[in-house]
Amino acid sequence: MKKLILCSAIALVALTACNRSKTExxxxxxxxxxxxxxxxxxxxxxxxxxxxxxxxxxxxxxxxxxxxxxxxxxxxxxxxxxxxxxxxxxxxxxxxxxxxxxxxxxxxxxxxxxxxxxxxxxxxxxxxxxxxxxxxxxxxxxKYPAGSYSFSISTYQDSIKAFPQKAKSPVAEIGLKALTAPENAWLDQQLKKLMGFKDNQTNWNAGLKSMASSYLEDYKKNVAEYEKDGDTNVAFLNYSNHSNQSLVYNDKDFVIIEQMDDDYSGGAHGNYASTFHCLDVKTKKKLVLSDVVKVDTLILQGLLEKNLRKQYNVKAGEKLSTVLFDDYLKPNNNFYFNDNGLAFLYNPYEVASYAQGQIIVYIPFTELKPYLTPAFAARIGMK
Structure with a gap:
């Protein structure tokens, strides 16, 4: 979800606020x-x-x-x-x-x-x-009613100096936050896959440590290339990498995970992206859009553009390019839902500039009701 909100995301990231004084x-x-x-x-x-x-x-x-x-x-x-x-x-x-x-x-x-x-x-x-x-x-x-699940959180962080012998050396740091599902083996395995674990990695702590070690080893190799050229005073070697999992829906045997990844490896700014994974625990599969709606792409595009105008205050007669790169908005596969509607998230540079941040468009189920698949409509409680 949008990094300042997931949304969230949404968005998020995603979404931070400064701490105020404890004595306020x-x-x-x-x-x-x-x-x-x-x-x-x-x-x-x-x-x-x-x-x-x-x-x-x-x-x-x-x-x-x-x-x-x-x-x-x-x-x-x-x-x-x-x-x-x-x-x-x-x-x-x-x-x-x-x-x-x-x-x-x-x-x-x-x-x-x-x-x-x-x-x-x-x-x-x-x-x-x-x-x-x-x-x-x-x-x-x-509360965890039938069809919802309990989760724990596992974290790992590490850092390394580019040039340990220097007092003011650039640093690479990595932080990982993963959801774990110790009471549901299938869910726990899916979370490991989403986090990027290899097939033979079954332990959360060992898997996260291995991911961090691999990132820091790649960093050291990158630094070595600069040392060969005699360049050891490069501030842009302050790298950072974060991967965070969070829950946006946990009901009716659906679990929706937002995976927020951000990375900085030099340049004017870092990059970040949110990816949503809609897991159906009942059928043990990851949902694709056609599991939720059966609708012509042009009809869905029209609903997206209608709600984009409403949510981003693009008035009738104004082009969508006041917000987007183009004058249209097509559906993508980065979707998620709650009891009330379906949302699509577009990451920076996907349909708009980096400065625009993540673009999130929400479509109420009342507008999608004719197109919901019968199985999904029954599960979500739409009559």
Whole structure:
């Protein structure tokens, strides 16, 4: 999903926010982590949460790695993406709520925020409007109904200096964050494949370490080429590589994984991309678009362009090239869905410039209903 939101993504990445002071008055007044503290949350976790925000039923997929939180939730439409704002103690956090379409037009817009406190089996707190003083209660419980799955998170990071003998040497660093499914062998194997494991790699820690070691070995070979030329003062040899897996849907025996990869190996900026993998645990297969919709490409293109105009404020009579490279938008295979609709994500340079970021277009199922495959419509609950 969009890197600033997955969406997310979406997008994400994907999607970061600067941490505010732990003593910021408005936040500490909302959450008092010194009262009624329950067992600390683990350092790394994934939680599927269900409940109400402002009286509306929501499903939230929330992840924590160290002191960083991220996730998404939805109720009657597309995803709202979550990133950390303020960490308060070990059981409370304030999250930014990011809508990718709104952020596209105003990156300085004040985000709505969710102030959450862990209560042992979920989170309670307040939803706070970023533009007004309006607040609503939040009540979320950790739930894994039939057709949803529990996950753990495995991480690995390492770094190496280009020229260890130099005090200010360029550095290569790699960070990996993977979802693991210890209670479902098929899912766990799919996650390993998506992460890039070789067929003979079955242990998560060993597999992640092997991936990191391979990256750093390639870096050392690259550095050696510069040393041959006597060039050991090249700041652009500060390399970085990250791969992160996150969940955007976990219901009805469908598990949708966003794999966000970003890499910098010199140049004006790095590159990043999100790839979505829709896994059908019931049939043990990865979905392709024709498993979800049976529709003429031109009809689907028309729905994409209609919703792009709506979501990116491209008025009637204006060309789509005000946002895109071209005056059309064709469907791709980078799709994902929730209970309410289907989304397509286009990574930088795919249909628009790097500055435009990821382009995400969401189509409600109400517009796709005539084209949904019967099997998928039945699974998702569309009548």
């Amino acid at each position: 008055n408005s936040n500490t007044e909302t959450l008092d982590s010194s009262k009624n503290t329950v067992a600390d949350l683990p350092e790394n976790f994934y939680k599927r949460l269900e409940g109400e925000i402002a009286g509306k039923h929501v499903v939230m997929n929330l992840q924590k790695t160290g002191s960083d939180y991220s996730g998404t939730y939805y109720y009657n439409g597309s995803w709202l993406n979550l990133s950390i704002d303020t960490l308060i103690g070990k059981d409370s956090v304030v999250l930014n709520e990011n809508n990718y379409a709104e952020y596209y037009f105003d990156e300085h817009a004040k985000s709505n925020r969710l102030a959450l406190k862990w209560v042992g089996n979920g989170f309670n707190g307040k939803w706070m409007n970023g533009k007004t003083d309006t607040t609503f209660p939040i009540n979320l419980t950790e």
